[in-house]
Amino acid sequence: xxxxxxxxxxxxxxxxxxxxxxxxxxxxxGMSQVxxxxxxxxxxxxxxxxxxxxxTGILCLLGFFASYLTALSxxxxxxxxxxxxxxYIVVAFLAKFWLHEPITPxxxxxxxxxxxxxxxxxxxxxxxxxxxxxxxxxTAPAGEGAVTGGTQ
Amino acid sequence: xxxxxxxxxxPIETWATILTVAATxxxxxxxxxxxxxxxxxxxxxxxxxxxxxxxxxxxxxxMFLLGVLSMAASFFSLLxxxxxxxxxxxxxxxxxxxxxxxxxxxxxxxxxxxxRRRWLAALFVCAGVFLLAK
Numbered sequence: 001x002x003x004x005x006x007x008x009x010x011x012x013x014x015x016x017x018x019x020x021x022x023x024x025x026x027x028x029x030g031m032s033q034v035x036x037x038x039x040x041x042x043x044x045x046x047x048x049x050x051x052x053x054x055x056t057g058i059l060c061l062l063g064f065f066a067s068y069l070t071a072l073s074x075x076x077x078x079x080x081x082x083x084x085x086x087x088y089i090v091v092a093f094l095a096k097f098w099l100h101e102p103i104t105p106x107x108x109x110x111x112x113x114x115x116x117x118x119x120x121x122x123x124x125x126x127x128x129x130x131x132x133x134x135x136x137x138x139t140a141p142a143g144e145g146a147v148t149g150g151t152q
Numbered sequence: 153x154x155x156x157x158x159x160x161x162x163p164i165e166t167w168a169t170i171l172t173v174a175a176t177x178x179x180x181x182x183x184x185x186x187x188x189x190x191x192x193x194x195x196x197x198x199x200x201x202x203x204x205x206x207x208x209x210x211x212x213x214x215m216f217l218l219g220v221l222s223m224a225a226s227f228f229s230l231l232x233x234x235x236x237x238x239x240x241x242x243x244x245x246x247x248x249x250x251x252x253x254x255x256x257x258x259x260x261x262x263x264x265x266x267x268r269r270r271w272l273a274a275l276f277v278c279a280g281v282f283l284l285a286k
Contacts, residue, residue: 021243027231028239037235045231054231061227069184069210073194077185078258078270081251088244095240103240110283114248117276120269128265 009074015067016080021087023060025094030054032099075127088114169233170242174249176226181250182257183219189262190215248277 005013030053031037037044048054071080088111095101191197191209198206210216233242255274259266 024230024234024243025239028234028243031231031235034235037232044235045228048231048235065223069188070194072185072188073191076258076264077181077262078255078264078266081181081254088247091243092240095238099239101238101240106283107240110280111244112280113276113283114244114280117273117280118251120273120276125265128263 005075009071012067012071013080016064016071017087018090019060019064019067021090021094023057023064024091025098026053026057026060028095029099030057079121079125079127166237166241169229169237170246170249173226173229173233173242173246174253176222176229177246177250178253178257180219180222180226181254182261183215183222185219185258186262187213187216187219244280248280251277 030051031048033053034044034048034051037048049058068080092103092108092111096103187210188194191213194206194210197209201209230242230246233246252274255266255270258264
């Protein structure tokens with residue numbers, strides 16, 4: 001099994017992780033100012049997207065989307081998504097210290113288990129080789145191929 | 153500033169909204185991942201055709217656009233959920249369920265090699281979600 005992500009591609013995975021968690025936290029802070037949205041008051045969602053915190057959150061999530069799509073173009077979906085798991089730690093800390101949400105020991109244990117679980121995936125191959133990709137990789141310049149996967 | 157919580161959803165409403173976020177996210181992820189697989193390495197396309205070429209390659213894919221529609225549905229479900237459920241539950245729980253759903257969907261639709269390592273990860277995530285709900 002070879003596992004050769006370039007530093008630039010690790011940076012893209014880092015961007016996927018950070019922008020998602022910061023964006024979610026900004027959205028949550030913005031929505032706490034907007035108030036509860038119910039099925040009877042769905043129009044509040046339009047108010048929400050004019051809130052500065054929600055707008056900044058959306059910008060962060062746009063950054064997430066760009067880096068996420070880039071990562072998906074050279075790695076499996078089941079590799080890229082779990083790679084974002086460390087973002088849960090960022091979310092937990094932001095939620096606790098900025099939004100002042102209580103986090104129980106059970107919840108901390110749950111977050112820890114999720115991070116451990118996705119750690120398994122991060123150690124594996126990031127791309128399932130398909131015939132069409134083999135053909136593409138053969139025509140690619142040496143060292144450009146991100147990852148060659150294989151069975152465990 | 154003191155943060156005033158508006159969190160008030162019951163367990164059924166909490167998990168129904170979280171499941172909706174996850175289901176629409178899985179549809180969006182699988183469709184966009186399938187589209188990106190067809191389009192090919194974006195780094196290489198950008199090197200050859202520039203940023204505009206990469207953007208055109210992505211946005212001209214119907215599968216990608218369908219994926220974006222699903223993601224938009226997921227986003228508004230998330231906004232709805234975040235106004236009723238605590239972030240530290242809603243964000244990890246919906247993301248974990250999305251991860252589990254994606255493992256099944258990626259194997260089924262994208263033919264990804266979801267091996268023992270990835271299934272084991274799914275079990276850990278399940279246990280994590282269970283603990284998050286306590």
